[in-house]
Amino acid sequence: MSLFDNPDEHYMRLALGEARAAFDEEEIPVGAVIVCDGQVIARAHNNTERLNDPTAHAEMLAFTAAANRLGAKYLTDCTLFVTLEPCVMCAGAAGWTQVGRIVYGACDPKRGFERVGRAMLHPKTRVEGGLLAAESEALLKAFFQSRRSPGAARLADNEGPAQPTQQETIQQTT
Ligand SMILES: [Zn+2]
Numbered sequence: 682m683s684l685f686d687n688p689d690e691h692y693m694r695l696a697l698g699e700a701r702a703a704f705d706e707e708e709i710p711v712g713a714v715i716v717c718d719g720q721v722i723a724r725a726h727n728n729t730e731r732l733n734d735p736t737a738h739a740e741m742l743a744f745t746a747a748a749n750r751l752g753a754k755y756l757t758d759c760t761l762f763v764t765l766e767p768c769v770m771c772a773g774a775a776g777w778t779q780v781g782r783i784v785y786g787a788c789d790p791k792r793g794f795e796r797v798g799r800a801m802l803h804p805k806t807r808v809e810g811g812l813l814a815a816e817s818e819a820l821l822k823a824f825f826q827s828r829r830s831p832g833a834a835r836l837a838d839n840e841g842p843a844q845p846t847q848q849e850t851i852q853q854t855t
Pocket residue numbers: 738740767768769770771772
């Protein structure tokens with residue numbers, strides 16, 4: 682996949698890379714990148730555990746980084762790529778940044794902003810959902826499964842078949 686075939690997918694894959702970094706740090710795996718004029722100006726992942734800050738969502742950290750990078754508080758010409766539908770807090774923050782476009786991956790029926798509506802966004806902000814949603818969902822599912830059974834705390838490699846767990850290996854060899 683080259684950048685020129687499908688730029689949105691390319692940037693969403695970068696966001697998924699951030700989500701994987703969160704997974705590896707035992708954070709809920711959500712990643713975000715902000716792109717301006719074809720350049721990635723911010724990338725971040727959920728950091729609520731490490732920072733001990735319930736507001737340290739990927740989007741919040743990315744908005745702050747992007748504004749710092751641009752030296753401006755409005756992100757009118759930018760696109761936010763985020764692996765999970767933003768929550769109400771992050772959508773509210775997106776409204777304050779006036780970000781031009783939001784592209785998200787998986788839907789979040791419980792905590793996502795769409796349940797409430799789009800009034801909190803800037804009227805000119807365009808929204809698209811569902812890009813590479815399956816990959817984002819798989820990552821989130823693996824994370825919550827690993828929390829329920831710590832022995833299975835591993836991330837299935839997208840590129841190949843999952844390795845058997847230790848227990849499975851033992852069962853196979855006996
Ligand atoms: Zn959020």
